[in-house]
Amino acid sequence: MSTQEIRLRSTIGGFTAEGKLHTLSVWFILALRLMIGLAFFQSGLDKVLSGSFSAAGYLQNAPPANGSPVADLFVAMGSTGWFVDIVNVAVPWGELLIGLGVIVGGLTRLAAFFGAFMMLLFYLGNWDIAHGYINGDFAYMLVFLSVAAFGAGRILGVDQYIEAYDVGGETLIERYPWLRYVLG
Secondary structure (H helix, E strand, C coil): CCCCEEEEEEEECCEEEEEEEECCHHHHHHHHHHHHHHHHHHHHHHHHHHCCCCCHHHHHHHHHHHCCCCHHHHHHHHCCHHHHHHHHHHHHHHHHHHHHHHHHCCCHHHHHHHHHHHHHHHHHHCCCCCCCCCCHHHHHHHHHHHHHHCCHHHCCCCHHHHHHCEECCEEHHHHCHHHHHCCC
């Protein structure tokens, strides 16, 4: 077994963070990707197979009941028929497709971005700060962001093959550098 440490360094806004990442960390990054992918896939699959998912009651009732700071926005969304129709499709199928993309490591950063966005909305809708501002929804959002930041789709995932695909003598990622934001 080969183990070593990889030095990390990042500067943002004049602040630099440094550290060392043990090479065994790759397995934990993979575990995070698979855990969050499976959680979302299962949740979406349950909703899709039930065929009875409806967000209207939740949007109109849960945020005001739990004191969400954006309760009025959720109530307005839940009172708009066409918006509820979109949400009724977007939530179950979004969870299913985000989960699938993250599990197989395909379009991982794009999937993780939308997963983090959904978790932010769930965090605001499920507002419960009785035990502090950090809850499961917030933690899942950070897991999605970590999966994206680590480029976890390159670890036993489809993204490593997509990035290396040859297009006219250069890799796909060399030809289209913007793909780094959706793959990885």
